Amino acid sequence: MADFERDRLGLYISVPFCRSKCTYCNFASGVYPASEHARYVDRLIEDMAAAGAWAARMGVDLPRQVDTIYLGGGTPSLLAPELIARLFAAMRAEFAVEPDAEITVECAPGQISDAALEALVHAGVNRVSLGVQSFIDREAQVSGRLHSRAVVLDDLSRLRRAGIANLNVDLIAGLAGQTFASWQESLSVLIDAGVPHASIYMLEVDEDSRLGREMLAGGARYHAELVPGDDTIARMYETAIERLGGAGLRQYEISNFARRGRSSRHNLRYWQRRPYLGLGLDASSALYAVQPEASTGARYVLRSTTSGDLKAFLDNPEAAETAWLSPERQHEEAWFLGLRLNAGVRPAALRREFGRETVARALAVVDRLADEGLATSDGRTVRLTAQGRLLSNDVFQQFLETAAEESALAAC
Numbered sequence: 114m115a116d117f118e119r120d121r122l123g124l125y126i127s128v129p130f131c132r133s134k135c136t137y138c139n140f141a142s143g144v145y146p147a148s149e150h151a152r153y154v155d156r157l158i159e160d161m162a163a164a165g166a167w168a169a170r171m172g173v174d175l176p177r178q179v180d181t182i183y184l185g186g187g188t189p190s191l192l193a194p195e196l197i198a199r200l201f202a203a204m205r206a207e208f209a210v211e212p213d214a215e216i217t218v219e220c221a222p223g224q225i226s227d228a229a230l231e232a233l234v235h236a237g238v239n240r241v242s243l244g245v246q247s248f249i250d251r252e253a254q255v256s257g258r259l260h261s262r263a264v265v266l267d268d269l270s271r272l273r274r275a276g277i278a279n280l281n282v283d284l285i286a287g288l289a290g291q292t293f294a295s296w297q298e299s300l301s302v303l304i305d306a307g308v309p310h311a312s313i314y315m316l317e318v319d320e321d322s323r324l325g326r327e328m329l330a331g332g333a334r335y336h337a338e339l340v341p342g343d344d345t346i347a348r349m350y351e352t353a354i355e356r357l358g359g360a361g362l363r364q365y366e367i368s369n370f371a372r373r374g375r376s377s378r379h380n381l382r383y384w385q386r387r388p389y390l391g392l393g394l395d396a397s398s399a400l401y402a403v404q405p406e407a408s409t410g411a412r413y414v415l416r417s418t419t420s421g422d423l424k425a426f427l428d429n430p431e432a433a434e435t436a437w438l439s440p441e442r443q444h445e446e447a448w449f450l451g452l453r454l455n456a457g458v459r460p461a462a463l464r465r466e467f468g469r470e471t472v473a474r475a476l477a478v479v480d481r482l483a484d485e486g487l488a489t490s491d492g493r494t495v496r497l498t499a500q501g502r503l504l505s506n507d508v509f510q511q512f513l514e515t516a517a518e519e520s521a522l523a524a525c
Contacts, residue, residue: 119401121211122176123382124204126157127393128189129423132224135246135257136324136335137285137316140395142187145423153393154196156427158203160392163430165207171435173400173415176388179208181379182216190220194232201236215240215279215378222260222268234275240377241272242281242312248302249295252288255336256324262302269306279375280308286349287316289324289336296349297356304360309375313353314368315346347503354499367453367502384450386414386443395421402437411440411467444471448478449509452488457496478511 129142130150168175182204192200204210217240218233233241247253248262265282272280282303286296303311319325327337341349354364362370366384369377382389391398398417405412420432438446444467451458463472479495482488487501487508501508 119174119388120176121178121180121387122208123181123183123379123387123389124179124208125379125389125391125393125396126182126184126189126200127186127391127396127419128153128184128192129187129394130191131186131188132191132221133257133259137246137256137288137322140187142394143423149423149427150192150196152427153423154192154200156430157200157392159430161203161207164390164392168400171400171415171417172403174388174403175390175400177209179204179210180214181382181389182210182214183379184218186219188221188224189218190225190229190233192229194228197229197232197236210237217242217281217377217379219244220268221258223264224259225268225271230271230275234277239277240279240281241277242283242310243268245282245303246285247288247291247295248284248299249291252290252295255289255339256285266302266306269308279310281310281312281377282306282308283312283314284353285314285316286353287341287346289339291339291341291349293341293345293349293352297352300353300356304356304362309362309372310377311357311362311370312368313350313357313370315350316340350503351499365455367505381454384453386447386450391417391419393419394423394426395419399438406440409440413440414438414443440467441471443467444475445512448475448512452495452497452501452508453505455496457494459494461493475512482508482511 129140130145130153131142133144165175214237216236216238218238219242222243222245243265244258245253245260245265246256246258248265250261253260269280272278284299284303317325318328324335324337324340327333327335328340331337354370357370358364361372363372364370365376366380369380371377386399388400389398390400396419398415400415400417402413402415414437415435416438417433417435420426420429425432444463447463447467448458460472460476463475479488479490482501483490486498487504488495488497490496497505497508
């Protein structure tokens with residue numbers, strides 16, 4: 114990665130407060146008393162002020178120029194207007210936010226008060242991501258969402274009238290009660306809404322969500338028995354790619370689609386391994402070491418993740434886990450993050466960064482994936498095929514297994 118790609122910083126601010134917990138949600142968010150909001154914002158501001166000293170102590174470079182900000186959660190728009198104002202004032206006091214910075218806030222439909230919207234606009238927010246998940250009212254209700262289709266469309270109009278036209282809508286394929294026909298209807302409403310960006314996720318089944326636990330263990334409280342089968346979900350995803358692409362929303366990442374010039378600049382930062390600082394509950398950071406490694410000249414990356422427990426986070430300012438990523442681990446991430454993008458991975462660039470021998474081992478994995486119809490290469494760029502994107506978790510696991518085998522051999 115070129116040094117100029119490391120001289121700007123992205124800020125991620127986690128705001129974990131929700132009015133209800135959705136059945137499919139596996140994030141560190143929840144329904145907390147409003148009395149915690151001010152205390153939480155105080156802690157965020159304290160951490161921003163301490164970030165420079167923390168970076169110096171850890172030996173990492175913390176760029177002061179910020180070109181992307183992302184408030185996620187949770188539902189950041191639930192914060193009182195005065196808390197929103199304080200938070201953004203603190204960001205601009207501690208960092209040099211560029212005039213054309215992309216500033217995104219996640220919002221839940223029906224939960225953006227007029228006062229909150231005014232505060233967001235005044236703070237310079239120029240992009241909003243709406244967690245819609247389904248335009249079918251019954252599906253949204255069963256999933257724990259509190260909005261209707263009409264509410265979503267009204268919010269899109271309100272945001273545009275307020276001057277925020279860079280809008281994203283999230284949809285999930287595989288919700289309880291969803292059918293292929295209802296999915297087609299949600300896609301039609303999304304396309305007709307004319308938003309410049311969409312995120313399409315396939316339902317995740319794991320123990321970190323109530324619906325996931327029920328699907329693994331059995332039960333009917335969250336309607337696990339109504340979740341579509343894997344083949345139907347895969348067909349929904351493939352149909353989304355086709356229909357959104359036909360409407361001008363081109364896929365640029367496994368789950369993300371955009372009109373020309375409207376890709377998420379902040380999320381691209383993650384996939385392109387550019388530095389970011391995460392603040393708040395269960396927030397991650399990735400920052401490069403100031404000094405290169407003496408023998409190789411490589412720069413290690415510090416990965417830091419804060420506590421996912423709100424009480425622990427608020428009571429213990431030091432509650433974070435940190436780990437240094439070696440150049441070998443960074444090379445591994447370069448493949449499975451880069452292959453998420455339709456633009457793919459350029460081995461020549463990785464050779465310059467990590468060395469020819471290291472990349473050659475990864476290309477052996479690529480050859481195997483190509484034989485399986487999961488990846489393709491034109492000699493300059495490696496990309497996942499459509500089937501590879503559908504089975505991306507299995508594809509990325511092959512890179513992880515190869516890295517583990519190499520580590521085991523090196524230890525012998």
